[in-house]
Amino acid sequence: MSAPSHPTWAVAALGDEPAPLIAAFARHHRAIGASEVHIFLDRPNPDVAGMIGDREGIFITTCDQAYWDRENRGKRPERHTGRQKFVSTRVYQNSGCDWVLHCDVDEFVADEEALSKALTDADRDRGLVLRNSERVYLPECTGDMIFEGGFRRPFHLTEEDTQAIYGRFGKFLAYGLTGHRIGKTIVPTGHPWEMGVHHPKALDGGAKPKVSATPQRFLLHFDGLTPLHYAIKLLKKSFENYSGPKRKIGEAREAQYRFTRNHADRPREIVRLVTGVQSLNAAQVKQLLALDWLRMTPFFPMDCDDLDLSRATFDALLRARDGEILARAGLEM
Structure with missing residues (x-):
């Protein structure tokens, strides 16, 4: 008797x-x-x-525009999240x-065997949330490569305890992270669902899809x-402008954007914020390790030994792409 095959999975990213x-x-x-990797280039x-x-x-x-003419009657969703939902739903509806x-x-699945086992054991009537941790720079990081650092997990502490660890920068962190803490959902195909940024959604007013978590x-x-x-991310988001209601974001993230807006003419303060939250x-390493909220195991992506993933090259590409906003802020890093 042949061994049962492992579930297949695809990943989609804009x-x-x-x-x-x-x-x-x-x-x-x-x-x-991943049996399929779908890359959608926003420009x-x-x-x-x-490089691939x-x-x-x-x-x-x-x-x-040719893509949006072909796939959505010429309508390009104004928000980045709307475009994410559109392209990932197309993959979901057509993937084998x-x-x-x-x-x-900027999100990487780190453990192939754990994911394979999780999918083998998973309920195909539920989405499976892949819980996340967040990269943080460590004192001994040389800063030569873009994937250096350790990984902190979210935690729930009082405001006073958070500030005891992070000082003045505690108010800029939610559950000890700069970004999200709710993970991303890998979704079983074959359901009348569409993809959301973090979780699937039902089509045509159906029942809300249930999820479990790894x-x-x-x-x-x-x-x-x-x-x-x-820093560029903060500058762009701080002055983001689009029609319709503003996105709901967390208090800590909004505090980062507000600080950036208020100090846009003081680039050294923006650099201090970036350093303080990342x-x-x-x-701090000693405190987080004692609480089991930090992993020091390094990560480097698979099949990438021949790619130039140096910080110097990456930052040079950013300066070429985003030179206008950097010049406007007077930011040199």
Whole structure:
């Protein structure tokens, strides 16, 4: 009797980042077992295909106006999240895999065996939330490569205890993180659902899809691949302007954006904020380790040894792409 086959899975991501990161995301997830990796480029980025190379199972789509004319009657969703939902739902509805994961290109599944086992044991009538941890810079980080650092998990403490660990920067963190703590859901195919940013949603007013969560935290979130990357992210989000109601974001994240808006003419203060929320000193490392809220195990994406994933190259690409907003803020990092 042959051994039962493992469930197959696909991953979909909409990316507007330097090509080395997008290529690393695609190559890593294909290498750890994704049957399909769907990369949607939010703007043309011809270097991506060359960096991915001739690898089966990786599909690249440029979401230019021709794409929206073809796929959505010319309508390009105004918000990035709307475009994410659209492209990932298209993958979900057309994939031949058993499961589909939507995540960002700064999020990496770290444990192939754990994911395979989780999918084998999972209830196919529920989504499976892959819980996340968040990259943080450690005191001994050299800063040479974009994936350096450890990984902190979210925690629930009083405001006073949080500030005891992080000082003046505690108010800028939610559950000890700069980003989200709710993970991303890998969704069983074959249901009348659509993909959301974090969780699936029912079509046509159906019952809300149920979800379970993995006990492990093997989705690694790099909320900013370099300090410059995070600073640019803050600047862009702080002055984001679109029609319709504003997105609901957490109090801590809004505090970061408000600080950035108020100090846009004081770049050193923005640098201090980035350092304060994304780096740990030796005392903080000791505290988080004692509480089991920090993992020091390093990560480097699979099948990426020939990619230039240096901080210097990544930041140079960012400066070329986002030079206007950096010049406006007077930010040099």
